[in-house]
Amino acid sequence: MDSARLVYMANQIARNFAAQGEDAAIAATAQHIRDFWDPRMKAAILAADLSGLEPIARIALAQLKT
Amino acid sequence: MxxxxxxxxxxxxxxxxxxxxxxxxxxxxxxxxxxxxxxxxxxxxxxxxxxxxxxxxxxxxxxxxxxxxxxxxxxxxxxxxxxxxxxxxxxxxTPLLQKLRKGVMELYISDHPLDCLTCSANNDCELQDTAAEVGLRDVRYGYAGENHLGLEADTSNPYFDFDPSKCIACSRCVRACDEVQGTLALAMDGRGFASTISAGQAGDDFLSSECVSCGACVQACPTATLQEKAVKEIGKPERAVITTCAYCGVGCTFRAEMRGEQLVRMVPWKDGKANRGHSCVKGRFAWGYANHQDRITEPMIRDSIEDPWRVVSWDEAFAHTASRLNAIKAEYGARALGGITSSRCTNEETFLVQKLVRAGFGSNNVDTCARVCHSPTGYGLKTTFGTSAGTQDFDSVMDSDVILVIGANPTDAHPVFASRMKRRLRQGAKLIVIDPRRIDLVRSPHVQAAHHLPLQPGTNVAVLTAMAHVIVTEGLADEVFIRERCDWDEYQDWARFVSDQKHSPEVLEAVTRVPAAELRGAARLFATGGNGAIYYGLGVTEHSQGSSTVMAIANLAMVTGNIGRRGVGVNPLRGQNNVQGACDMGSFPHELSGYRHISDTATRGLFEQDWGVTLDAEPGLRIPNMLDAALDGSFRAIYVQGEDILQSDPNTHHVAAGLKAMDLVIVHDLFLNETANYAHVFLPGSTFLEKNGTFTNAERRIQLVRKVMEPANGLEDWQVTQELACAMGLDWNYQHPSEIMDEIARLTPTFAGVSFERLDREGSLQWPVNDRAPDGSPIMHVDGFVRGKGKFVVTDYVPTDERTGPRFPLLLTTGRILSQYNVGAQTRRTANTVWHDEDLLEIHPTDAENRGLKTGDWVRLASRTGETTLRAEVTERVAPGVVYTTFHHPATQANVVTTEFSDWATNCPEYKVTAVQVTPSNGPTEWQESYASWSEKSRRIAAEPAE
Known part of the structure; x- marks a missing residue:
């Protein structure tokens, strides 16, 4: 999977949850990816260079790893 | 019957x-x-x-x-x-009445051609029946005096003729056009003996007039004055079968009137609860595609897309396809396979395709064309209300006082419902239109919007948040409703958010381009005008914030207390006939039928027990993700039923590349569509006239589709999917679609009380139909929201990443028109092309003048993704800076231009916002020419070997 596209998608999700406050946005972003992304997409983004991720998305993905 | x-x-x-x-x-x-x-x-x-x-x-x-x-x-x-x-x-x-009636009848007949034996309405004519009923035996007045018998017929309309020599000036056609359709295209011209029916202005014929060919006048005519050409050609029908239209999400029911195996005409069924006896030009007349010469009725296979097709038997097609699928699964794993269900197919067919993918292929890589239209509706309404569907029935609009239409063009895309809405507006309901274009509803005969907010494309959330700001800050919120029905804490958080001055109409005007005073007026009207109903379409969903906009709409309905009774509600106008049903049937990769997440162990267990398989607990790929995965080699085979993703999905180049990268593309369709140019197996499909099943319309109404003729290919679509499943080793043995519905009802709580027997008896049912709602649910959330408390969701405006600039200064938005439907596969193969035989680019006079363009000129439409050419139509219907086109014609391929930006929550493509440039052109682009050449080559069918 194109990791740049996945990073873009994760950031877009996080940006739309951001107005709910940081903690809620992190949890919602993680849950959204858990609920709607295919396993290969999750695996691909977790293995990718995450420097392009915005803070909420980065923390959310860290939660997904655990 | x-x-x-x-x-x-x-x-x-x-x-x-x-x-x-x-x-x-x-x-x-x-x-x-x-x-x-x-x-x-x-x-x-x-x-x-x-x-x-x-x-x-x-x-x-x-x-x-x-x-x-x-x-x-x-x-x-x-x-x-x-x-x-x-x-x-x-x-x-009484004797007196008989005498009076006979005298009147005599006068009618004295100016009517007595050609009954050769008249196309012979034995189906109210004038003839009435003459018999009153006992008319002779006419004292001859034809020597002035009469109308020599008047020339108007045959300009492709579907019906107007013969004024047979007109009795009863005005039924004029009144049907006024009251039923609401177009007011017909008038009684002249007075007394000179009275004649006139279409449009002086000099117009039916084709050039404003007539929208809905057929209401034809249905109302008591003689052969307005009659279908097909009746003249084929003769009077001899039987009628009630069935459901296969075009838009209104779900009109029709009497398919037959003569033998030949369809003579489709007549809207008066008892149909969705259409109440009305129709549009597509449903009533545009069914000729079913017998079009392009139709493929035999299976075909080929090893490579470079090869010509080879016609094979059904047995060979199933064996070959199953063998290829099993081989790919063995080599690359179950997650390398997937399928796409169709909103044009029945619930039963859709259910089987998703079952084949989950239980046969072994993955959850199933998606549906709702991905590219109403997937944000599913997400947004489930989040806020608890269920992924509209809240009202269509009749509800007759109790509305304020109607808010946002991102929808009902007179073109949902014309039969639009007629009902216009009737209510003529009765005095107020109208608010939020749309970048000045759609017909903004101002049409006897209808004028109280407010039109011509927003900048992509700013729906900002506009709705500004409306919420006005309602909350001006104390117009319905706090009694909110305290009783919604989560109060969440409401307070949301109210604080929208009350921020940065969300005021005045501040956001710079973004939305909507005058603040107009927006304030619209918000006040919606909050205080009585029953407020919201109707929306793809102008809401097909944005990078499609899901946010749906939730903002839900917020607006809740804050004004407009949920849970007649006349109010949130109403997604579904594009295709069975979008609602396809979504209900578990077509999305993350959920099983009835919108239950695949990760839910208990739900999954029900299906595993019923189907005798173990299901993958992880969500599968969405359509755009499938294409991405094909390019990286992890997705290798796809079964596409009744969908043309090459023409309908965004960024055609990317779709083509994804399809080309796959080892096996199976297309199951009526025609060799654009996707089939990249396919290795073609399974011929059956039309809605050739199958049994059910469709579910936009008001959650489940209705029977009844077979009126045998499938031209020999099999109904559900049978094709079943045979493919059996060839792969699954043990399926459905004898009739009713058995599939029984399985759906067994596994889906909202469908628990649905059966073919009950639908046949009752005509239709609106889900949920279960112990709590044994007779169905015309209105949702009456005593409380499905999720418990209504959820206010903070929806911040996040601008799209698609931006205009010096290279691409205009915004393109796409849509559809009355006479054509979706990718045009059906309507392009009917006489509807007389109204629209090519996609046109609407451009504002100012933008056109700056580019030296006039109506009819060829223009090059270019975006960061691609370019195409089409003709320009200069019109003030679009605002300066905005251009608009349709995507009905493959020669244009409007989606060559659209981008892969999509809704953040669902990946529904952002069709409505593409930055483009428009310049003069003198012909097709290089790509258009090469694609046309490729398409012709790909559609070759090998000659059968000589005996």
Whole structure:
């Protein structure tokens, strides 16, 4: 999977949850990816260079790893 | 059933709590107060002759045939315009009445050609019937005087003729156009003897007039004056079958009127609860594609997309396809396979395709074309209300006081419902339109929007948040409703958010380009105008914030208390006939039927037990993700039923690359569509006329689709999927789609009470149908939201990443028009092309002048993704800076230009916002020429080997 596209998608999700406050946005972003992304997409983004991720998305993905 | 005309009660039904009993011809009859004597007589089995009365339009009282005698009253009043009264005693058949009626009839016949034996309406003509009913035996007046018999017929419309020589000037057509359709295209021109029906302005014929060819006039005509060409060509139907239209999400029911195996005409069914006896040009007339020469009726396979197709037997097709699927699964794993269900197919077919993917392929890589239209509706309404569907039935609009239409163009895309909406607007309901284009509803005969907010494309959330700001900060919120029905804490958080000054109309005007005062006026009207109903379409969903906009709409309905009763609600207007059903049936990769997440162990367990397989607990790929995964080699095979993703999905180049990268593309369709250019297996499909099943319309109404003729390919679509499943080793043995529905009902709580037997008996059911709602649910969330408390969701405006700039200064938005449907696969193969035979680019006069363009010029439409050419139409319907086109024609391929930006929550493509440049052009682009050449090559079918 194109990791740049996945990073873009994760950031877009996080940006739309951001107005709910940081903690809620992190949890919602993680849950959204858990609920709607295919396993290969999750695996691909977790293995990718995450420097392009915005803070909420980065923390959310860290939660997904655990 | 055999053929008989639909019952006609003469005047419309009346709703009243008060009952009136009267005596007609010695029989007591009780009817609602306000009912006409004519209707009361018809309801007790009587028959009063009439010519100008029909129960789809108001009484007119002009023909003088329906005269009656009423005890204690002088004269012989017209029964159609006389309301019933308690104790009234009516005689409908007396010597005096017979004499009067015969005299009137004689006058009608004296100016009517007596060519009954050769007339196309012979034996199906109300004038003929009435003449017989009154006992007319001779006519004293000859044809020597002035008459209308020599008037020339207007044959300009492709589907029906207008023969004024047979017209009796009853005005039923004019009134049907006014009252039923609401277009007001017809008028009675002239007075007295000179009275003639006129379409449009002087000099117009039916084709050039504003007539939208809905057929209401044809249906209302009591003679052969307005009649379908098909009846003239084929003859009178001999049987009729009730079935459901396969075009838009309104779900009109029709009588398919047949002669043998030949369809003569589709006549809207008066008892249809979605359409109430009305139709549009597509459903009523545009069914000729079913017999079009392009139709493929035999299976075909090929090893490479460079090869010509090879016609094979069904057995060979199933064996070959199953073998290839099993081989790919063995080599690359189950997650390398997937499928796409179709919103044009039945619930049963859709359910089987997703079952094949989950239980046969072994993955959850199933998606549906709702991905590219209403997937944000599913997400947004489930999040806020708890269920992924609209809240009302269509009849509800007749109780609305304020109607807000956002991102929808009902007169073009949902015309039959639009007629109902316009009727309510003519009665005085107020209209708010939020749309970048000045759609017809903004101003049309007897309809004018109180507010039109012509927002900048991509700013829906900002506009709705600004409306919420006005409502909350001006104290217009319905706090009683909110405290009782919604989560109060979440409301307070949301109210704080929208109250921020940065969300005021004045601040956001710079972004939305909507004048703040106009927006404030619209917000106040919606909050204070009485029952407020919101109708929306793809102008809401097909954005990078499609899901946010749906939730903002839900917020607006909740904050004003407009949920849970008639006249209010949130109403997604579904594009295709079975979008709602396809979503209900578990077509999305993350959920099983009834919108239950695949990760839910208990739900998954139900299906595993019923199907005898273990299901993958992880969500599968969405359509755009499938294409991405194909390019990285992890997705290798796809089964596409009734969908043309190459033409309908964004960024055509990317779709083509994804399809080309796959080892096996199976297309199951009526025609060799654009996707089939990249396919290795073609399984011929059956039309809605050739199959049994159900469709679910936009109001959650489940209706039967009944087979009226045998499938041209020999198999209904559900049978094709079943045979493929069996060839892969699955043990499926459905004998009839009703058995599939039984399985759906067994596994889906919202469908628990649905069966074919019940649908056949009751006509339709609106889900949920279960123990809590045994007769279905016309209105949702009546006593509480499905999720418990309504959830206010903070929806911040996040601008799209698609930006205009010096290279691409204009915003393109796409949509569809009345006469064409989606990718045009059906409507392009009908006479509807007379109205629209190519996609056009609408451009504002200012933008056109800056580029030296005029209407009819070829223009190059270019974006960061691609370019195409088409002709320009200069119009003020679009705002400066905005251009618009349709995507009905593969020669244009509008989606070459659209981008892969998509909704953040669902990946629904952002079709409505593409930055483009428009420049003069002198012909097709290089890509258009190369694609046309490729397409022709790919569609070759090898000649059968000589015996």
């Amino acid at each position: 055999g053929y008989e005309r639909q019952a006609d009660f003469g005047t419309p039904a009346v709703q009243s709590d008060e009952a009136v009993t009267l005596r007609i011809d010695g029989r007591d009859v009780t009817v609602p107060a306000g009912t006409s004597v004519m209707r009361a007589a018809a309801e007790c089995g009587g028959s009063i002759p009439s010519l100008c009365a029909t129960d789809s339009v108001k009484a007119f009282g002009s023909c003088r045939m329906c005269l009656v005698e009423i005890e204690g009253r002088r004269g012989t009043p017209a029964s159609c315009t006389t309301p019933v009264e308690p104790g009234m005693v009516v005689q409908t058949q």
